[in-house]
Amino acid sequence: MPRVQFYHNAENPLALACELAERAFAGGRKVALRVPDGTAARQLDQLLWSFHQLAFVPHVMAGTPLAPETPVIIGRADAPAEWPHHEILFNLADDVPPGIEQFRMLIEIIGQDEAQKGPARTRWKHYKNLDLPLQAFDAVRREAL
Template identity: 60%
Template sequence: MDTRVQFYHNTPDRLALACELVARAHGKGRKVAVRLPDTTSAQQLDRLLWTSEPLSFVPHVMLDSPLAAETPVVLGTADADADWPHGDTLFNLAPDLPPAFDRFRLVIEIVGQSEAEKVPARARWSAYRQRGLETKAFDAERRVAL
């Protein structure tokens, strides 16, 4: 299986976009792992997934939950054990290259607008390309392919 990689650049609100894209992926029947930089951002995304769409429900748990293997959306932090329960789609909001990213069918990188986020994203882009992976880029604010 060749992993495909998509970068969403120029994102004004990374958690809001992650919430939207995770909900969309779940709606299409995808199993999703979301790798966040820290516990605070994981808690914020957890709240967003509960409150973003009043009539929709995105079942999700933290990676350390006993229900992680049975839940379609799993949230984890960059410092947590990277033993994700499924390998369909990985959203990476952490600044580093996800360990074992190549066991996922699709990796989605969400990059903000600050230089502090762009610089490590460029390194991840290069790392994926050096491994011969197909990469695509999108401007998240203008909603167009680059």
């Protein structure tokens, strides 16, 4: 079962996901990024190309032919797909991702909007009931809570 980290209070959850995915990729890790829908997937795709001038984060959408060979995969909660690797899953959707037991680490990124905080509390309780190791961080201050 995965370790779970919650990043609360993110000013821009997609930008934080890019930053953390870049760090994970630079460290040789493979990443799955789960977003709510196609609009968020397109935004994240564009942001991964442009958020940092010197960054190169190779990524593709889940289900494409290059997905098994690509270290960063973007998938949609509204169109579930099989993940080609199972190291780190970033969840930016409001529900518990299916198949979390396959991953080593699950990272939940929660924005400042109250509409995101309620579902995040529900997910925290769910993971706690599963006895998963939980850590919480303030995304703005970059410190553990």
